Amino acid sequence: MVLKSFVEVHPDSHFPIENLPYGVFKPLQGGEPRPGVAIGDYVLDLSALSSAGLFDGPILSKSDCFLQPSLNKLLGMGRPAWKEARATLQKLLSFDNPTLRDNSSLRAKSLLPMDKVQMLLPTVIGDYTDFFSSLHHAKNCGTIFRGPENPIPPNWFHLPIAYHGRASSIVISGTDIIRPRGQGHPMGNSPPYFGPSQKLDFELEMAAVVGPGNELGKPIDVNEAADHIFGLVLMNDWSARDIQAWEYVPLGPFLGKSFGTTISPWIVTLDALEPFVCDAPKQEPHPLPYLVEKISKNYDISLEVQIKPAGLEHSSVLTRSNFNHLYWTVTQQLAHHTINGCNLRPGDIFGSGTISGPEPESLGCLLELTWNGQKPLVLDGVTRKFLEDGDEVIITGCCKGNGYNVGFGTCSGKILPATPL
Amino acid sequence: MVLKSFVEVHPDSHFPIENLPYGVFKPLQGGEPRPGVAIGDYVLDLSALSSAGLFDGPILSKSDCFLQPSLNKLLGMGRPAWKEARATLQKLLSFDNPTLRDNSSLRAKSLLPMDKVQMLLPTVIGDYTDFFSSLHHAKNCGTIFRGPENPIPPNWFHLPIAYHGRASSIVISGTDIIRPRGQGHPMGNSPPYFGPSQKLDFELEMAAVVGPGNELGKPIDVNEAADHIFGLVLMNDWSARDIQAWEYVPLGPFLGKSFGTTISPWIVTLDALEPFVCDAPKQEPHPLPYLVEKISKNYDISLEVQIKPAGLEHSSVLTRSNFNHLYWTVTQQLAHHTINGCNLRPGDIFGSGTISGPEPESLGCLLELTWNGQKPLVLDGVTRKFLEDGDEVIITGCCKGNGYNVGFGTCSGKILPATPL
Numbered sequence A, B: 001m002v003l004k005s006f007v008e009v010h011p012d013s014h015f016p017i018e019n020l021p022y023g024v025f026k027p028l029q030g031g032e033p034r035p036g037v038a039i040g041d042y043v044l045d046l047s048a049l050s051s052a053g054l055f056d057g058p059i060l061s062k063s064d065c066f067l068q069p070s071l072n073k074l075l076g077m078g079r080p081a082w083k084e085a086r087a088t089l090q091k092l093l094s095f096d097n098p099t100l101r102d103n104s105s106l107r108a109k110s111l112l113p114m115d116k117v118q119m120l121l122p123t124v125i126g127d128y129t130d131f132f133s134s135l136h137h138a139k140n141c142g143t144i145f146r147g148p149e150n151p152i153p154p155n156w157f158h159l160p161i162a163y164h165g166r167a168s169s170i171v172i173s174g175t176d177i178i179r180p181r182g183q184g185h186p187m188g189n190s191p192p193y194f195g196p197s198q199k200l201d202f203e204l205e206m207a208a209v210v211g212p213g214n215e216l217g218k219p220i221d222v223n224e225a226a227d228h229i230f231g232l233v234l235m236n237d238w239s240a241r242d243i244q245a246w247e248y249v250p251l252g253p254f255l256g257k258s259f260g261t262t263i264s265p266w267i268v269t270l271d272a273l274e275p276f277v278c279d280a281p282k283q284e285p286h287p288l289p290y291l292v293e294k295i296s297k298n299y300d301i302s303l304e305v306q307i308k309p310a311g312l313e314h315s316s317v318l319t320r321s322n323f324n325h326l327y328w329t330v331t332q333q334l335a336h337h338t339i340n341g342c343n344l345r346p347g348d349i350f351g352s353g354t355i356s357g358p359e360p361e362s363l364g365c366l367l368e369l370t371w372n373g374q375k376p377l378v379l380d381g382v383t384r385k386f387l388e389d390g391d392e393v394i395i396t397g398c399c400k401g402n403g404y405n406v407g408f409g410t411c412s413g414k415i416l417p418a419t420p421l
Ligand SMILES: [Ca+2]
Pocket: A130, A131, A203, A205, A237, A351, A353, A354
């Protein structure tokens, strides 16, 4: 079936009727935060559709999930509700359905141009976890931080390594990032450095958004894990490498990460990503049974990072990678996360870890691209070891379909100078 | 001034009128969660007092902070509100004030026997951090996990090391803890162990509860940090040592901790703890300026851990320690936490790290007490390397005043067997 909407959608748009990603927005002219989906250059206000009684399926007609300031309630309802919402929205937006198409007052109320809204965090994030699932990234970081002998720790091939990050400092795309202050590794016998980070970096990541959670003490089976994942967003796990290198032994990254993490506003659902499923990598050694999946899915999502220095008109490509470089799948990550009984809650997110590919041009952060500042990147008009004040970093992600895209839009942030103490 | 309440309080009670710790409870006979303070064997219902108009000070008379299901709103209001609440409550509870004493219907409504209520988590915890601030614990763990050469990492004396823990699995005292499953360190060339943890441990900790937070990007000065801390609770950071040892390189503890963390229900305020202030340890090397305090305070809080195995009538003392063993103060921890701009929110908590003293009988976990299971503890009728199913671990903490206590009550949890997969 070819889908077509009465809303005009450019062929290169990230948001055709095949996508319909979910976000939370506030009209610039005023009003409360509410859920929406992206369609072309518009945001479709789901609270307006819900109030008009257009979610008429058996699950959603009885729910106020679209009258909430976050997506948490919808996410907790699970895949049957999500499928019903997707079917209803594709019907309402389709070329040959008159309900919304021919109702000009409802259209005016519910279809808002994207430049007339402010996007907000889509969920209340109870906990944020960050994995470390790209083999190339693990190998490069291990070599840089710990040396070329055994750069990959022995546990890496047995379990998807992760740590808990800071939920409070997750911000929406477009939010400025203030350069953090902190302690850096001492040189020789000198005391530790203190001041604004001199090795500020981005990390190209994606994050999974949790749907229904689990009770404390009840692990989620890896073969049911997909039903607990609503979708994916782009993520930039900003990292201060000097702070991180000094603090991370033995309890892991802390202040080197917790000053800010940016996510993109649109959650692309696993249902919309299904046409872009590809094989997951062969895992050797064979994982333990609780990590073995009947069907092991990766997603073919092209990723690109650009940098736009202050004062320059154009941006330059820093790297191109793909979500399919990940060794551990999102469903394995989720099953591992809960195997000890840890409870997930709707709206929680977990990052993939930096997504580096095998080629030098596909590395996911400046630490790797410049080999910890030793080999500066020379781009069109700029040279960079690490990020400088005024630099804007823009991540995009997109799946290329047959005549259409399923895209993630952008995830961007600009570096502001450290504030005086 | 000698304080005395019309509510009878035993001399050995943890909860005299000098204490007045805050919690959230639900009457067993029904009703919504609401704030209360402990007085003797009673809980004073603050929602009832508030509804009766008895918080008549300039700040609280205008606030609905006691009509909330958590303490977050009160915590966000800051020390002036807390001081006013404490003064109002000490007046209302005092022996010579007739307002509550002689109003039998209000007394019946607002003073509930502790055994007629269920205690709940006192705050909505946005983020949970765990520090590592006992020198003895750091030294012992370093020796056990990494060997006797340089057991203490070089950063330890320069900054209060910490990691982010799991907020979702923090539970209130009395909640059973299910033994976690997970991967344990392989022996030699064998594959990793998988199954119920064989090295389940407790960690004797206390945690600070955050009052007013800070904006992202705006650090809190160490000399103002005390105004951002409402009080302290007891904490048991349950730890699966086999899972932790295998997973923690390079990103820190994850599933070895995230299956459950228990806190005590009563937050003892810094104001109530003020008479028990003692000197903080001399710090050498001298910390960086952002960690230097005009007045550096520790608290003299006696701590004790008991174990009560299934089927035994009596419990045995596992260890005795004191909060004053900590090297880094809670105010230094908070200043460090925010120096990179990381934002704290009211109700967040941060743990002290395991509080081990210098003596063999003052170690704060079984890992240290039994030297990773190599020297089993022989107690009255039980021998333990690590925790067994049915074991109940009970932490108590108390400050001994002149004729009165300022106590924390207990923080307890019982180990249940791993559930079948
Ligand atoms: Ca990362």
